[in-house]
Amino acid sequence: MPSEPLPLAIPDLSSFARALSHALQAHLATKPEPPSHVETLNLVARALGQRNHQSLRASLRTPAASRQTAEAPAALSDNARKTLTQFDAEGRLVRWPTKYTVQRLAMWILWTRFEAKRPYTEREVNAILKEANAFGDHVTLRRELINHRLLARKADCSEYRKLPARADDEVRALLHAWRQQR
Structure with missing residues (x-):
């Protein structure tokens, strides 16, 4: 199958490089070998x-005109704006939100740190969540990701998986704003 050239514009090279660097570090932390070409394409995407x-x-x-309208983020709700303030400049959750709706939205942001279709050990999940929070309670975050049905685990806790959850409009707008910040 012949390769097809794809025109690629990077709106913010600095944030792109930072995101790619974090993704490569996360990959190399779990696998000693460099990513395959398909994994690299997915990391870039x-x-x-x-x-x-x-x-x-x-x-x-x-076409660019339809892409702009399709990607135009919905206005952020008050809860989504509050959720974004719960994270520091490094993308770590700085405190456990008191409001349930903000907790629920924060879980979606943490959910993006996990790869789909990849089994995780409890130790790997803990490592990701320890890096993702600044208040030192990865256990609560792990439990809440499961309670919100964003992660699943075997009964003996030997394996965790990211669930293919369906985001509502508020969550999609939040995740879009989150990616724009990063």
Whole structure:
């Protein structure tokens, strides 16, 4: 199958490089070998705010005018704005939110730190969540990700998986704003 050239514009090179660097570090922390070419394409796509390489290709094939309207973020709700303030400049959750709706939205941001279709050990989940919070309670975060049905685990806690959850409009707007900040 011949390769198809894809025109690629990086709106903020600094945030792209930072996101790609974090993704590569996370990959190398779990696997000693460098990522394959497909994994690299997906890492680049995620650094650009897409789910994977296929969604990046699809978005680049869409005419620019329709892409702008399709990607225009919905106005953030008060809870979504409050959720964004719960994270520091390094993307760590600085405190456990008291309001349930803000907690729920914060879980979605933490959910993005996990790869789909990849099994995690409890130790790996703990390491990701320890890095993702500044208040030192990764256990609560792990439990809440499971309670919100964003992660699943085996009964003996030997394996965790990211669940393919369906985000509502508020969550999609929050995640879009989150990616823009990063």
